[in-house]
Amino acid sequence: MKRPSRRQFLIGGSAVGGGLLLGYGLLSPERREVAGSIIGGEGAQLTTWVRIHPDNTVTFYVPHGEMGQGVHTALPMMAAEEMEADWDLVRMEQAPATPTFANGPLGKGYLTNGGGVPSALNGAANFATYKLAELMNLQITGGSTAVRFTGQFGMRVTGAAAKEMLIKAAAEKWGVAEEECTARLSHVLHEASGRKATFGELAELAAEFSPSANPVLKNKKDYTIVGTAKQRFDIPAKVTGESMYGIDVKVPGMLYAAIKQVPVIGGSVARVNDTEALAARGVRAVVTLEDGVAVVADNTWRAKQALDLLEVEFTDGGNGHVSSDSIFAQFDKALAENDGEEDVEKGEGAEALGSAKTVVEADYRVPFLAHATMEPMNCTVRIENGKCDVWIGTQDGLGTRAVAAQAAGLSDDDVTIHPLMMGGGFGRRSPGSPNHIIQAVKIAKEVGAPVKLTWSREDDMQHDYYRPAVSARMSAGFDEEGNLTTWVNRYIRKDEPAEASHIPYAVANQSIRYVESEVHIPYGPWRSVAHTQHTFFNESFADELAHAAGKDPYQFRRDLLKDQPRHLAVLDLAAKKANWGGPLPEGHARGIAVQESFQTIVAEVVEVSLDENGRPRVHNVTAAVDCGEVINTDTARAQVESGIIYGLTAALYGEITVENGAVVEENFPDYEMVRLANTPKMDVHFIESGAKLGGLGEPGTPPVAPALANALFSLTGQRIRSLPLKNHEFSRSNRLAQAAD
């Protein structure tokens, strides 16, 4: 790999306004060379940066957006640990959305961890054409990648390299051997002579040395920062109201836009009469786009009020006949008519069902889901003198830059992204989901003034990129001795991650195949992506099989996981902590599920009862998590808690319905959320197995729906094969009658 020159450091240093930049980046090397070095054995491609200031503080530049997952703190923890920085002297800034800070380690992570398409990129329909080299220019926050890729391959190495350079500097300054110097708490020490210098004092000299591409990383037993609970950098501003989200931006001369969107997805604007709207107080312009009509005014509310004064006719783009029912009927037909493409084939595959003693069959399905981030989509754009500035909370700074450039008719270099805090992401602010960005750019371009477009909640819910609705036909076979020998699954739509539909269980014959069935509802990655649907299918069906075999669902899984020690360990820990099999209050029951996602394995036990209206009431969720290693212990716990609530909301209430080609649900009253009063007690336990670092933003979500459905089966005898649970009536009478028999 090309070594950066001294000159590059100085350029870097002056570019950020003084101080000293340590680290090494990919300052426009040949892309081919870059790609070659990713695959090659040599070191990491570092694009994360360390800046040491004369006052001995150190700033880490984090190439990911903060959406509450704590990445702005966890990544500096990893770098500071290796650097031996004093945590009290550590600062953080989000790296700008330019290729210099792009996320090489993310690309490397994808390539070295089984490869495949980053699920965060799903929806970018052109992914198949992504070349290796282009991966180097990713700047994506998604796929639970920040810690396991950027942290592991970038931040740790950056910190360690910086430490080595500081030690070299001290050794040269004092005329002693490097080996006699040690770094500790942002100082380099020479014990023999008692000499001591701050990182700040050594920084300028340190930059004379080339950073090593393969610096020695610390032994885990020597960690003092990683594996502790550090308070997040972003939290103080979030309790004083000072934290700036995209929606809070105010640019001089800025106008405010609201939009009336084409109701039927894929439809268009046919005719607009804006006379009345233009006459309303504060209204400056009406802009007609392909997918909506925007009113631009001097206040968000005035813009929104004037939308009601517009007379607009829309077309339905030929989708006006589509409904959720027609979509599921289309899926059923597709599954009936087509045996699909191979996902997994093992042993005799589906043929083995023919020789099975007992066959169990079940059809499952889940609906579309919206992300419903608390901060509705918004984007602020200024186009002036051939330059475009975009203020936005985004999971993909560079991708946003490219989208804005295209919409503005400018080159990428003429666009500057100003990344702001995200009021929730969950995949909605990721690549391939840019409708609000394109709208804002086009409005600002036409109006000729800076414009902030703010979507209403209704816009946000009805014009999302949705977790897909999916159906699956499951079947399984048992042999004469009651052993599970065959697992068959035919499902709609191959999604990412590729392994989401696979099972960890030792089943000799497996046939998992998929059928594509196009719908007009746009797709988006939704927290844990394909794991949300497949974990519900697989872990509910596994539970059915346990009951069919007359076995305890926990023991049934244990027996099939003998060769999966990490799965077994989390399953055992969750069962133990939840007191599986132990006494419960009258009318309560437990269910269990386990899933590996993003290299993290999570088992969850849910305890449920029915309230006086027969609705499920979740009391406890016990989670056991093996993510290899925990960086920030408190944030890690918070992420799993968050994933559980997100999954629980979807399981209980989540359903986006399509009627006449459009989304029916409008706002929170018809897209309900778990709230404080129905939040279960959550108890999260970690196993530090030392396995490869796993993600934490998403893996808490998948197991909760099947664990809850399995608990409800245990309680009521009713097997739930479709979500959400709000569509089902529950009664314990069946179960009580069975018990009485």
Next chain:
Amino acid sequence: MISLQVNGEWRELDVEPEMPLLWALRDELGLTGTKFGCGIAACGACTVQVDGVAQRSCVLLVGAVDGASVRTVENLGTADNLSPLQAAWIKHQVPQCGYCQSGMLMAADALLSENPNPSDADIDAAMTNICRCGTYQRVRAAIHDAAKAKA
């Protein structure tokens, strides 16, 4: 002209009386700590205190609060001088994305003024705000903690 006392200061607003307080605060007065979430009082992100009572400012018309005292998250405490509630929020590391937290804090602050030692059931009833990151368990713990700190 509408006159409001906002965070202790009298402000004049030349706006339509039917403009919701939320947009007067955010777009006219530049107080963006109060958030827009749903526009129909369903989520609580826009919660402020009007004469000490927690109210959802997205449906509260500014004409209806003419002459009233409005308190927003900006008045709860500063980074250098946090209120006990904010300190508890930091101690429990409550916020994730943080977007709903201004509303959560204003609702919790109003709850504690009215009921200095709320039970779990009191918290359930008062704290109906939506948090998409699911910080509820920590919200509850932080409110109990702040109540103890104030006692």
